[in-house]
Amino acid sequence: MDVLRVDDQLTDEERLVRDTVRAFVAERVAPHVAEWFEEGAFPARELGPELGKLGLLGMHLEGYGCAGTSAVAYGVACRELEAADSGLRSFVSVQGSLAMAAIHKYGSEEQKNRWLPPMAAGEAIGCFGLTEPDRGSDPGDMRTRARRDGADWVLDGAKMWITNGSVADVAVVWARTEEGVRGFLVPAGTPGFSARDIHRKMSLRASVTSELVLEGVRLPADAVLPGVTGLKGPLGCLSEARYGILWGAVGAGRACYESAVEYARTREQFGKPIGSFQLTQEKLAWMEVALGQAGLVALHVGRLKDAGKVTPQQVSFGKLANVRAALDVARQARTVLGANGITLEYPVIRHMNNLESVLTYEGTQEIHTLVLGQAITGISAYR
Numbered sequence: 119m120d121v122l123r124v125d126d127q128l129t130d131e132e133r134l135v136r137d138t139v140r141a142f143v144a145e146r147v148a149p150h151v152a153e154w155f156e157e158g159a160f161p162a163r164e165l166g167p168e169l170g171k172l173g174l175l176g177m178h179l180e181g182y183g184c185a186g187t188s189a190v191a192y193g194v195a196c197r198e199l200e201a202a203d204s205g206l207r208s209f210v211s212v213q214g215s216l217a218m219a220a221i222h223k224y225g226s227e228e229q230k231n232r233w234l235p236p237m238a239a240g241e242a243i244g245c246f247g248l249t250e251p252d253r254g255s256d257p258g259d260m261r262t263r264a265r266r267d268g269a270d271w272v273l274d275g276a277k278m279w280i281t282n283g284s285v286a287d288v289a290v291v292w293a294r295t296e297e298g299v300r301g302f303l304v305p306a307g308t309p310g311f312s313a314r315d316i317h318r319k320m321s322l323r324a325s326v327t328s329e330l331v332l333e334g335v336r337l338p339a340d341a342v343l344p345g346v347t348g349l350k351g352p353l354g355c356l357s358e359a360r361y362g363i364l365w366g367a368v369g370a371g372r373a374c375y376e377s378a379v380e381y382a383r384t385r386e387q388f389g390k391p392i393g394s395f396q397l398t399q400e401k402l403a404w405m406e407v408a409l410g411q412a413g414l415v416a417l418h419v420g421r422l423k424d425a426g427k428v429t430p431q432q433v434s435f436g437k438l439a440n441v442r443a444a445l446d447v448a449r450q451a452r453t454v455l456g457a458n459g460i461t462l463e464y465p466v467i468r469h470m471n472n473l474e475s476v477l478t479y480e481g482t483q484e485i486h487t488l489v490l491g492q493a494i495t496g497i498s499a500y501r
Contacts, residue, residue: 119379121406124413128194135191139198142172147202152462154324158317160205162243162285162326169210170240174199176214178358179222182234189423193365193416200366201373204472205325207366212281213237215358217244220290220301223354224345229303233288245286247277247304247330248352254279255485257292257299258349262332264293264300264342271342273302273310273335279479283328284313290343291332292352301343301351310335321475357430360480361423364436365416367476368409370469371444375405377464378451385456392454401454405447412440431493438486445473 128136146168154160169175173185178192192214200207218237221229221244236242253259262275273293283289289304289311304311313328343351379402382393392398419436422428448470452459459466477483488499 119376119406120410120413122410122414124410124417127417128190129188132188132191132194135187136194136198138172139174139195140201142168143198143202143206147206151203151206151324152465152468154205155203155468156323156462158319158323160209160324160326162209162282165206165209166213166240166243168240170238173238174210174214175240176218176222176234176238179214179218179234179238182222182230183238184218184222184234185238188420189361189428190417190420193362193420196362196366197369197372197416199369201369203324203468204366204370204476205322207362207369208281208322208325211359211362211366212246213244215362216246216355217282217286217288217290219358220246220343220351220355221303224301224343224351225303226340226344228340229343233303236287242287243282243285245280245282245289245328245330246352246355247280247283247289247291248356249277249279251276251278251329255482257352260292260294260299262291262293264295264302266296267336269339271302271337271339273304273332273337275332277330277332279316280313280328280330282326283330284315285326286313289313289330291330298347299349299351300347302337303341303343304332304335304337308335308337321471323471353430356480357433360433360437361419361428363476363480364419364433364440367437367440367444367473368412368416370473370476371405371409371412371447374444374448374451374466374469375402375409377466378402378405378454381455381458381464398454401450405450408443408447412443415439431489434481434486434489437481438483438490441473441477442483445470445477448473 177185177187180186196207264271264273287306291302291304310333312331316327382398385392415436451466492498
């Protein structure tokens with residue numbers, strides 16, 4: 119498979135990352151992930167140090183124990199992680215591209231030295247509190263507030279759909295202040311701060327998803343991230359996470375495609391493998407085309423990022439196009455597997471359900487459509 123041979127364009131270092139992550143996933147995740155999904159569990163504390171040992175947490179960041187790899191190497195890692203499960207890639211993305219990236223971009227030297235080395239090692243877990251219960255796509259209208267009280271800050275509000283929330287040692291929480299939106303580092307156990315897991319999910323079940331509640335949370339002056347004021351802070355981090363998603367979606371789609379191809383070669387109907395029927399071959403051909411195109415988009419955006427030329431609009435293009443492509447592949451693969459496609463004996467329905475969340479988080483399909491619409495017309499449709 120991979121008719122276009124996209125991976126032939128990778129460097130030796132990038133192939134090494136691919137093979138290392140793929141081997142880790144095959145040994146440590148693939149045998150257990152269906153069970154985690156069914157149970158609604160994710161062993162964050164167990165896997166965190168193992169991911170850290172491989173250098174996968176904040177791997178694209180420089181210094182403070184981070185690996186400092188290329189953007190493409192990071193993307194390849196996200197692809198291989200999400201081929202196992204979107205929840206695994208989400209854990210790594212939130213840790214590295216949201217929580218760690220916020221501290222790395224906007225934190226003080228003291229904050230960086232305090233948090234980044236243990237987070238890179240997987241010994242400390244972070245989460246990123248931006249989305250609110252009624253303010254998903256419009257973070258500029260956030261209701262969480264931070265007010266000064268003497269030398270301290272006091273935070274009140276709530277955040278929703280927060281990956282890693284209840285297992286995090288530190289939350290990067292964005293709140294409105296008199297001077298604009300600011301980021302705050304809220305350690306777990308701070309009085310007034312709590313995290314409640316969200317249950318009864320049918321998607322991203324192998325992932326910890328929480329609501330954060332802040333009730334009179336008092337923080338010292340040095341808890342604020344000093345390097346940014348305004349929405350450009352959290353939105354800059356979201357662009358980093360979206361970049362990982364546009365690679366990860368290719369991995370999820372590939373896992374569904376590979377399962378469909380193997381099934382089509384071995385499942386017999388009317389005395390021959392269903393892969394010999396023209397209608398099945400047509401489905402597989404379109405899956406191959408979709409994944410080939412998505413892989414090229416991911417690689418091109420990654421090369422632009424490594425060259426320092428990538429734009430948020432290009433990341434939106436990749437996130438919008440590749441997640442939709444992966445979801446289409448998953449749905450087609452499900453039809454190839456027939457009734458077997460809805461069981462956790464195969465990865466397809468799990469990926470398909472997960473991708474429904476990936477389609478929505480880090481910017482909904484509609485938001486990325488409007489980002490591109492504004493890039494095309496020069497007119498914003500948000501207001």
